[in-house]
């Protein structure tokens with residue numbers, strides 16, 4: 397590397413898929429959401445994140461390694477291998493929302509994310525890649541079984557703080573969670589809107605983003621999905637979260653939608 401270190405970020409690169417026979421050429425390009433990437437050159441384009449722990453998969457996902465060329469301040473060039481992990485929209489609501497064209501995800505490299513319903517950490521691990529080494533993901537999961545996998549995944553990622561607790565009891569983890577930039581919620585509970593509001597009041601900065609994955613039949617299995625979503629949006633409004641956009645997670649998840657909003661701390665508390 398030349399004096400002064402690399403200038404400018406990697407703007408995509410070419411290389412062979414890690415472990416792919418014949419070294420099929422792939423290109424990785426930045427997605428419009430910073431920290432998210434698009435892998436082109438396989439059968440079809442895919443979404444990926446830059447692996448914060450190169451050499452390791454978390455749940456058997458494919459890894460793609462590319463050469464990236466950076467120009468140093470003295471004009472010389474340095475080539476480095478960079479590894480990406482493919483992110484499957486059928487296995488992650490956040491990825492499904494990105495693939496479906498979400499306007500904003502309110503997170504980028506360096507962000508602090510409170511993730512409610514972390515399960516075993518598959519999506520959380522991609523969020524950890526997305527926010528990178530200067531960001532943090534605080535992942536809350538109340539099942540001790542899933543929590544074990546979450547803790548194990550986090551043991552290899554210093555930017556993931558696993559919290560095996562009930563998201564209805566934010567006071568229990570107030571000592572480990574600072575103010576965050578965004579809350580992503582996927583707890584699949586009928587009182588999810590209330591859970592989000594409570595956590596927002598404890599931890600979300602004013603003007604912070606809220607992303608809620610809603611599974612219609614977890615809230616009300618008798619009403620039409622569109623009515624359930626509209627009622628959830630009303631609850632968010634009442635709790636000081638101004639809805640910004642809503643999108644279906646079809647075809648990746650049936651009867652799910654993602655609702656996004658901005659939190660306004662001056663509104664009534666939960």
Ligand SMILES: C[S@@+](CC[C@H](N)C(=O)[O-])C[C@H]1O[C@@H](n2cnc3c(N)ncnc32)[C@H](O)[C@@H]1O
Nearest residue numbers: 488513515519537538539562563564582583584
């Ligand atoms: C639909 S799954 C989440 C999947 C995960 N977001 C992913 O993409 O891999 C919902 C998770 O929320 C957890 N959960 C439900 N209620 C919770 C609560 N009150 N506090 C914490 N976790 C909860 C469940 O145990 C389950 O693991």
